[in-house]
Amino acid sequence: MSGSGKSVALKTFEDLGYYCVDNLPAELLPEFVRRMLASHASPERIAVGIDARSLGDLSDLPEALSQIGAQGMDTRLLFFDTRDEVLLRRYADTRRRHPLSHLGLVLPDAISLERQALKPLRQIADHVLDTSELNVHQMRRHILTEYELSGAGLSLLFESFAYRRGVPAEADFVFDARVLPNPHWDARLRPLSGRDAAVADHLDADPEVIAYVAQVQGFLDTWLPKLRSETRSYVTVAFGCTGGRHRSVYLAERLARHCRESGWVEVAVHHRELD
Missing domain, CATH: 3.40.50.300 (P-loop containing nucleotide triphosphate hydrolases)
Known part of the structure; x- marks a missing residue:
């Protein structure tokens, strides 16, 4: 209709x-x-x-x-x-x-x-x-x-959100990105989002962000494969920050890319405050 x-x-x-x-x-x-x-x-x-x-x-x-x-x-x-x-x-x-x-x-x-x-x-x-x-x-x-359309097994959804609008109820894992430096305070980056290369480059250059990403990658690499044996079709991994525009978006995109490169077939990204 x-x-x-x-x-x-x-x-x-x-x-x-x-x-x-x-x-x-x-x-x-x-x-x-x-x-x-x-x-x-x-x-x-x-x-x-x-x-x-x-x-x-x-x-x-x-x-x-x-x-x-x-x-x-x-x-x-x-x-x-x-x-x-x-x-x-x-x-x-x-x-x-x-x-x-x-x-x-x-x-x-x-x-x-x-x-x-x-x-x-x-x-x-x-x-x-x-x-x-x-x-x-x-x-x-x-x-x-x-919708398990392809029958490829476990589907992964990486979602970004703003804490001020609440945590997504469907999230299986929630990571708080508010501990990381906020690009919002850089006038050049404020109008952009975590999808933009300038924001990603800015965050990639920060040692705290590098350590955060490495630890989350290690967690997901360890525990996501174990969920394949469960009777479930999807897992939602959510990242939250203050406005849901920079840090959480960057992390959702970055970790989704990591999982695709690691061999996961069904990987999608949803930015609640942008989409």
Whole structure:
């Protein structure tokens, strides 16, 4: 359903390493996949967003998925849904136009028509995620952690946050970065974030930061592998600082990169105060 969070979902899948395409007509899907498979740098995983803007050929989607399966690809259909009253409120808050508004329909009628058109797809979906009670951050975390799409085993989520907004309830391990020097007090670095090279270089040059990172790496290298034997699909490692912009972001990115380089397959990053 338009307004249920498909754009957020695609961005999240992109962070998970998927090759993402939005608003692809369903009838073009098999040819698109064929070309991707034939390309020199063929992606291992693809996520394609299709919504009411493809209203005319949505009935082609089941056949398109069948053709893709015949090419040897495993396909999964995820349907993102939201209650009508929540959709109405979201459109009122964002003042965006519904994709079917060009038909001259008022918003409630556009939502009703879209729901009717998408009903067959919802019925054949492998997963249905109702986002009515989820904000952007909760939805992103839900996809990153609770959807075990690849079957690759334990998934790792590295999250940054600001202590003034509370510790993420889903965190399994929490590390406090407020003991480290704060780039906020450098006028050149204040407008940047821990994603920026200037902030990373500044922190990399500090002996306290180097020692902190080494100790956290040692902890994760020791204990994360032991969790593989547990009956769980994901682990969330959270880093907090005062504003959730510099130190915690830097650490989440740095430790996520370390785990990828150490052979972990499913590694994602979420910056609560930035994303």
